[in-house]
Amino acid sequence: MEHLFFSPTEQAMAIESNAAFLAEVHDRDWSASLASNQDLMPHIAPTTPWLGFDHQRERDKEWIPIQRDLNQYPVVRGWTILQAWDRGDLRKAHPSLRDPTLSPCDVGERVASMIQSWLYFGLIEAIVGDWVDVSYLARPDSSGRMLLYSRNLVYLMYAWLRRLQELTAESRAIALHNAHANLMTVATCIQKLLAWSDPGTAEEQWTRSNFPGYIERIYEVTPAVIRLTDAIGATRDRIAGESGIRVFAIAGLAEAYLDRNARLRARGWCPFLIACCLHDMNDSVIDWLDAAQRANPTGRHDECTHAACTANNVDVARYQMQHCTADCTCHPIRPNVDDVIRAIENDTIPTVRLTKTASGIKLQTEATCRADDEFVVFSHVWADGLGSTAEKGIYECQALRLAEIAEEAKPGCPWWIDSLMVPERSPYRYMAIRKLRDVYTNATKVVVIDKSLSQVRNDDTAEIVLWSIVSSSWAQRLWTFQESFLPTYIDILFKDGLRSFEPAALPRSLLPPVIQVVWRILYDRVGALRPNRAQQLTRRTNLGEILAAMNWRTTSRRSDETLAAAALLDFDPWSLPEDEQDSEGRMERLLLLVSDLPDDIIFFTCPKLRRKPFRWAPATLMARSPTMVDISHDHQRAKCTAEGLLTRQRFLEFADSQMGQDGLQYWFRDPETLEIYGVYWDPETKNNPGMFNAVVVRPIEDDQYVQPEMNQVVEGVALFLGAEGGDLGEDVSQAAYIGRVTIFQGDENDVPEGTAFIMTSWKTEMLCIT
Numbered sequence: 001m002e003h004l005f006f007s008p009t010e011q012a013m014a015i016e017s018n019a020a021f022l023a024e025v026h027d028r029d030w031s032a033s034l035a036s037n038q039d040l041m042p043h044i045a046p047t048t049p050w051l052g053f054d055h056q057r058e059r060d061k062e063w064i065p066i067q068r069d070l071n072q073y074p075v076v077r078g079w080t081i082l083q084a085w086d087r088g089d090l091r092k093a094h095p096s097l098r099d100p101t102l103s104p105c106d107v108g109e110r111v112a113s114m115i116q117s118w119l120y121f122g123l124i125e126a127i128v129g130d131w132v133d134v135s136y137l138a139r140p141d142s143s144g145r146m147l148l149y150s151r152n153l154v155y156l157m158y159a160w161l162r163r164l165q166e167l168t169a170e171s172r173a174i175a176l177h178n179a180h181a182n183l184m185t186v187a188t189c190i191q192k193l194l195a196w197s198d199p200g201t202a203e204e205q206w207t208r209s210n211f212p213g214y215i216e217r218i219y220e221v222t223p224a225v226i227r228l229t230d231a232i233g234a235t236r237d238r239i240a241g242e243s244g245i246r247v248f249a250i251a252g253l254a255e256a257y258l259d260r261n262a263r264l265r266a267r268g269w270c271p272f273l274i275a276c277c278l279h280d281m282n283d284s285v286i287d288w289l290d291a292a293q294r295a296n297p298t299g300r301h302d303e304c305t306h307a308a309c310t311a312n313n314v315d316v317a318r319y320q321m322q323h324c325t326a327d328c329t330c331h332p333i334r335p336n337v338d339d340v341i342r343a344i345e346n347d348t349i350p351t352v353r354l355t356k357t358a359s360g361i362k363l364q365t366e367a368t369c370r371a372d373d374e375f376v377v378f379s380h381v382w383a384d385g386l387g388s389t390a391e392k393g394i395y396e397c398q399a400l401r402l403a404e405i406a407e408e409a410k411p412g413c414p415w416w417i418d419s420l421m422v423p424e425r426s427p428y429r430y431m432a433i434r435k436l437r438d439v440y441t442n443a444t445k446v447v448v449i450d451k452s453l454s455q456v457r458n459d460d461t462a463e464i465v466l467w468s469i470v471s472s473s474w475a476q477r478l479w480t481f482q483e484s485f486l487p488t489y490i491d492i493l494f495k496d497g498l499r500s501f502e503p504a505a506l507p508r509s510l511l512p513p514v515i516q517v518v519w520r521i522l523y524d525r526v527g528a529l530r531p532n533r534a535q536q537l538t539r540r541t542n543l544g545e546i547l548a549a550m551n552w553r554t555t556s557r558r559s560d561e562t563l564a565a566a567a568l569l570d571f572d573p574w575s576l577p578e579d580e581q582d583s584e585g586r587m588e589r590l591l592l593l594v595s596d597l598p599d600d601i602i603f604f605t606c607p608k609l610r611r612k613p614f615r616w617a618p619a620t621l622m623a624r625s626p627t628m629v630d631i632s633h634d635h636q637r638a639k640c641t642a643e644g645l646l647t648r649q650r651f652l653e654f655a656d657s658q659m660g661q662d663g664l665q666y667w668f669r670d671p672e673t674l675e676i677y678g679v680y681w682d683p684e685t686k687n688n689p690g691m692f693n694a695v696v697v698r699p700i701e702d703d704q705y706v707q708p709e710m711n712q713v714v715e716g717v718a719l720f721l722g723a724e725g726g727d728l729g730e731d732v733s734q735a736a737y738i739g740r741v742t743i744f745q746g747d748e749n750d751v752p753e754g755t756a757f758i759m760t761s762w763k764t765e766m767l768c769i770t
């Protein structure tokens, strides 16, 4: 993973990338630099061994053209790996493996080495269109062991980008599509590898007993492949920009990362945070964190699990405030609660000023009502010990500290913090919460205070600064999303002072642009906390953005999620059903109010609402969905109505309805194109069994869908078309939501003998999903 850390000099960058641009064969003789002890970037642990497949097989004698279609890499080398995978018998993958004197271990080793070469060197060749010799991206370590060495990837990516830029728009679009198709091929291979190595399955047991050592080898070699796809995807996205299909991150094999994740835990990172990152970020980011050996500066996550962070999730009943220093014994101080309540009743925002008198310090309440009244607002997490209510107040030491920070952020202004300005007593608490949108929107400046962020320095690297924000407790709480999204100006309190939190003010990576994988992902994540240009005036988000932002957030009070979402969408929270226990009713009402939903909302993986016509809808916004929905404003075209979700979708319609059940596979054939599709009901999706006669594929762009190509597996949603319903007009079909499935395109070899095909065909239609 050297490329995640490699920062060449400008001169080296110019010379090497130009050489890569002109070369047709990329190779490198490391012996000179190794012998002369030239200052060579060391391998970065954890390293990946090169298993020694004969990638360049007799290139001087036999002309093996570069395979721009990655699927062909094994084929031209005489391998039939896809067929072998379908039955799990690795000996069928190549004629040489049928030799009975070869041990099962050796067979596994050889197959793993081919897979490594195929998905690493085959992929990079298919992308750049040149020969890439093993020596270019691998070199021996000091003991002579050959290890992958991705330092030169930066030059290859630069050469590829430059060539793409020189192509005509039409050729470039073809090249980008080709890159996408090859990345999808890798994704499909990873799924195939998973099918034969997934712990606890019969397939895994079979593979382990027949080819010992093979699965471990696969775990060893795939993470580097995933990092390569991240680098290619990042470079591709730089040029595909807004118009093309964005590459989704390819998830590796979970088991391959157990050691890495254990190291991260040992360095104090919360398992829940790791789980969020695994789902929500490319593995390159987590690998970078591991290789950088960075420890969590605040620790305290020993009790957490991957399902929940107990350190950040405070127990309100047993909550204890904290002093600024452990040995402080000062007393709480509070504002005059009647003044606070009066301000709330008058529909104004209460603020305080700290005054020092001979008898001590006092908090003087002020009511801020005019739009031009200046005040500073604090955004914090309760886990840091600053939570309270107006009635209880906060410790004097904390009040003094807040007053000082407020003075630094905006001299002479009063300030607001929920711990002093939200009363406990009813109905004022709810009234104060209703005003939160106003508080954050009208604040002159919002200051973020968070224990882990206060360990960061302004001169830390860009990657560390951004990672610290992404991984902070502050970025993981439900309410802090609106606290970061609504304000006009935000400062974050770092160890050495306040730092402006605007995308333009965020630090830039020092790595070459083509390889800023980690920085780019973190920058996008941090940037999404602030409104983009289109949102700056209205400070309104769409539901896609809310789902993306809230997916991994947490709150101690579940009923707060619809309230927080209403504030972000600028709806009056009073328009939601008042009963806090009626979470289904509140969510239904919220979705009807929003009306415009992401085109792919039905693909959001989460518990669903139970009542018709909302069975497609998320029951919670903090769903921990591994799949994300479209956040762009142009793609919020599905309409939530009282009749159901009106949305245009592409789907396979079947001639006969099927009873969908966990673990079953269904086979379909299109009589016109003769294409064969398999639909699988994965038990992990926890669908209820149900009749279905159509499977929707995910929409991505106008008239573009993630439709499976040969040997590809994609997500699908099973529907039952023609369900009873009102008169929707001729152009709209009624469709009941049934569940999530996967859909695969294969050939006759994939289909078990004696299977009767069900006839099917593709359609694109307006549906009303209930």
Ligand SMILES: [Zn+2]
Pocket: 270, 271, 272, 273, 300, 301, 304, 308, 309, 310, 311, 312
């Ligand atoms: Zn935790």
Ligand SMILES: [Zn+2]
Pocket: 323, 324, 325, 328, 329, 330, 331, 395, 396, 397, 398
């Ligand atoms: Zn104190």
